[in-house]
Amino acid sequence: xxxxxxxxxxxxxxxxxxxxxxxxxxxxxxxxxxxxxxxxxxxxxxxxxxxxxxxxxxxxxxxxxxxxxxxxxxxxxxxxxxxxxxxxxxxxxxxxxxxxxxxxxxxxxxxxxxxxxxxxxxxxxxxxxxxxxxx
Amino acid sequence: xxxxxxxxxxxxxxxxxxxxxxxxxxxxxxxxxxxxxxxxxxxxxxxxxxxxxxxxxxxxxxxxxxxxxxxxxxxxxxxxxxxxxxxxxxxxxxxxxxxxxxxxxxxxxxxxxxxxxxxxxxxxxxxxxxxxxxxxxxxxxxxxxxxxxxxxxxxxxxxxxxxxxxxxxxxxxxxxxxxxxxxxxxxxxxxxxxxxxxxxxxxxxxxxxxxxxxxxxxxxxxxxxxxxxxxxxxxxxxxxxxxxxxxxxxxxxxxxxxxxxxxxxxxxxxxxxxxxxxxxxxxxxxxxxxxxxxxxxxxxxxxxxxxxxxxxxxxxxxxxxxxxxxxxxxxxxxxxxxxxxxxxxxxxxxxxxxxxxxx
Numbered sequence: 001x002x003x004x005x006x007x008x009x010x011x012x013x014x015x016x017x018x019x020x021x022x023x024x025x026x027x028x029x030x031x032x033x034x035x036x037x038x039x040x041x042x043x044x045x046x047x048x049x050x051x052x053x054x055x056x057x058x059x060x061x062x063x064x065x066x067x068x069x070x071x072x073x074x075x076x077x078x079x080x081x082x083x084x085x086x087x088x089x090x091x092x093x094x095x096x097x098x099x100x101x102x103x104x105x106x107x108x109x110x111x112x113x114x115x116x117x118x119x120x121x122x123x124x125x126x127x128x129x130x131x132x133x134x135x
Numbered sequence: 136x137x138x139x140x141x142x143x144x145x146x147x148x149x150x151x152x153x154x155x156x157x158x159x160x161x162x163x164x165x166x167x168x169x170x171x172x173x174x175x176x177x178x179x180x181x182x183x184x185x186x187x188x189x190x191x192x193x194x195x196x197x198x199x200x201x202x203x204x205x206x207x208x209x210x211x212x213x214x215x216x217x218x219x220x221x222x223x224x225x226x227x228x229x230x231x232x233x234x235x236x237x238x239x240x241x242x243x244x245x246x247x248x249x250x251x252x253x254x255x256x257x258x259x260x261x262x263x264x265x266x267x268x269x270x271x272x273x274x275x276x277x278x279x280x281x282x283x284x285x286x287x288x289x290x291x292x293x294x295x296x297x298x299x300x301x302x303x304x305x306x307x308x309x310x311x312x313x314x315x316x317x318x319x320x321x322x323x324x325x326x327x328x329x330x331x332x333x334x335x336x337x338x339x340x341x342x343x344x345x346x347x348x349x350x351x352x353x354x355x356x357x358x359x360x361x362x363x364x365x366x367x368x369x370x371x372x373x374x375x376x377x378x379x380x381x382x383x384x385x386x387x388x389x390x391x392x393x394x395x396x397x398x399x400x401x402x403x404x405x406x407x408x409x410x411x412x413x414x415x416x417x418x419x420x421x422x423x424x425x426x427x428x429x430x431x432x433x434x435x436x437x438x439x440x441x442x443x444x445x446x447x448x449x450x451x452x453x454x455x456x457x458x459x460x461x462x463x464x465x466x467x468x469x470x471x472x473x474x475x476x477x478x479x480x481x482x483x484x485x486x487x488x489x490x491x492x493x494x
Contacts, residue, residue, distance in 0.1 A: 010490050011201020011282045014245060018271075021248075021264035052177060082195065085186050086179040107201055107282045 011107030012046035012074035019117075024110045031117055037063040042120050043097075044071045046108075048080040049090045061097045067127035069120040071101045074108045081106065139167065144478065155482070155489050161475060169470035169478075171463055177493040181453050188448040189215055189423055190289050196440075199455065200491040201282045202245065203433045205238045207455075208287040213367060214429035214442040215289050221417060225369075227291035229410040232369040234278065234286055236399040236406070241270045242434035243392045243399075244315075246486045247322060250389060253483045254331040262318050269311045273304050291416030305407055312400050319393045332386035336469035336481035339383055348465040349458045350436020351395065352485045355388035357381040362432035373405045385484040392486075422448050433458055435486045457491035 019026040020033055034040050037060045049057055061070070072093045075081045080091045093099050100123050103116035144157040160168040183195050196211035197204045209231055216223060248263035271281045277296050278284040286293050296304075322328055338348070343356035353360055354377060361377035363370045378394045380387035423444030430439050436458030443452040462485040469481050 009198045009201045009204070009283075010488065011198070011204065014201060014282060018264065018268070021268065022261050023265060023268040047176065048178075050177060081198075082183070082187070083178050083180065083198075085183060087182060088177060088179050106198075107280075109281065 019110045042069050045093045046073045048076045050088045069100045069124045071116050071120050072099045073103045075106045078102045176490045184450040184453045202242050204283045205234050206433045210440045212289045214427045214440045217427045218423040218425045224414050225411045226413045227415040228369040229406050230292045232406045236403045239399045239434045243396045253479050290419040295415045322393050335385045335477050337384045346464045349461045351391040352462045354379045354391045356383035362437045388484045459488045459492040
């Protein structure tokens with residue numbers, strides 16, 4: 001799994017980090033947070049996309065190996081929240097890359113994030129099988 | 136003298152979840168110059184005053200940053216209340232103080248965890264965050280939110296803490312503080328933490344003053360400046376002194392935060408002992424007209440709000456000068472001349488909150 005902060009307010013980011021700590025401990029499901037897009041199958045994005053970071057998000061997505069799953073965490077990543085009214089906001093993450101799982105909340109709760117990641121892991125398995133069948 | 140090379144640091148980098156980009160000009164292993172470039176989380180929310188009315192702006196302000204979110208809401212409300220001449224009930228002022236200090240504890244614990252992580256002390260990171268979760272439980276119990284409370288509004292607070300809950304929370308806080316004390320001892324005395332932080336990113340008192348450092352970054356260099364002394368909310372009735380350290384290095388800044396957590400526990404206890412009864416909000420009538428600068432102390436330092444109302448429900452201007460923005464200058468100063476391997480620790484030592492700085 002790989003985490004990138006779009007234009008979030010930090011609220012969701014610290015909840016994503018909280019998932020790594022002993023209280024929630026997402027690693028018990030076999031998910032590790034890496035800092036490298038080339039090592040990851042799941043891209044977790046918090047916050048919406050703005051004109052400055054749109055290219056960064058696209059580039060990170062391109063760098064990930066197939067199959068890949070994208071999770072949009074929080075209301076900003078899903079729709080842009082009230083920030084979509086801002087002059088430099090492009091909108092939710094789905095305006096630049098395809099999103100597979102949406103996690104609701106402002107800020108998203110750690111339980112919801114864990115649920116989203118597990119769903120994403122399931123989808124990853126499906127996508128992997130589809131790729132195999134195609135071969 | 137080696138050849139000068141430029142290493143890009145960020146926007147996606149290993150220290151923080153937040154994007155910041157630095158161009159580091161390196162000679163051999165030494166950083167000669169650091170050039171920051173910002174804007175990856177710029178949202179332009181100050182311009183939202185054209186679309187959201189002044190009461191909704193408190194919501195917007197809370198989402199400037201998810202860590203000190205309560206205090207952003209508070210700063211916005213304080214400014215608007217001052218313009219409109221609203222007298223906030225005494226109980227609400229004490230509640231605001233309690234929640235502000237809870238935010239400070241959780242923010243400092245978060246920072247201490249990240250600092251331990253940057254120093255390569257993974258287990259200390261998880262211990263800090265374990266304690267932080269207990270603080271978040273209290274926040275959730277009293278406000279309903281874990282990181283974004285939504286408890287502050289123009290004219291008072293949206294929620295009240297009943298007496299029974301307050302007693303229960305205070306009881307739990309005693310255990311949490313004992314737990315925290317054992318972690319604080321590691322930050323203070325552990326050989327590897329001292330080794331990693333001591334003498335790194337030194338900023339003298341004069342430099343801190345000239346560059347306009349705020350918060351723990353300034354207090355770590357021996358400047359006794361704490362905006363809470365202005366006595367906003369209920370701070371005027373509480374007894375505390377700014378925490379200062381003199382060394383001006385990363386270790387000093389770390390110690391300021393370690394000690395401030397104890398101070399915050401103490402302030403919450405004082406506030407809980409003095410909290411009067413009565414209502415927690417007053418009705419807001421009319422629209423703000425006039426201007427005001429409200430200042431308050433966030434975990435990262437002094438934040439300033441400039442608010443101008445024009446007598447309609449939309450504000451004319453809303454401007455925020457956040458502590459991280461003030462501390463970027465000092466950070467660039469600290470980076471010049473440091474070793475490349477120390478860059479993450481120094482960047483972290485000002486407790487950067489990029490979403491605050493860029494709004």
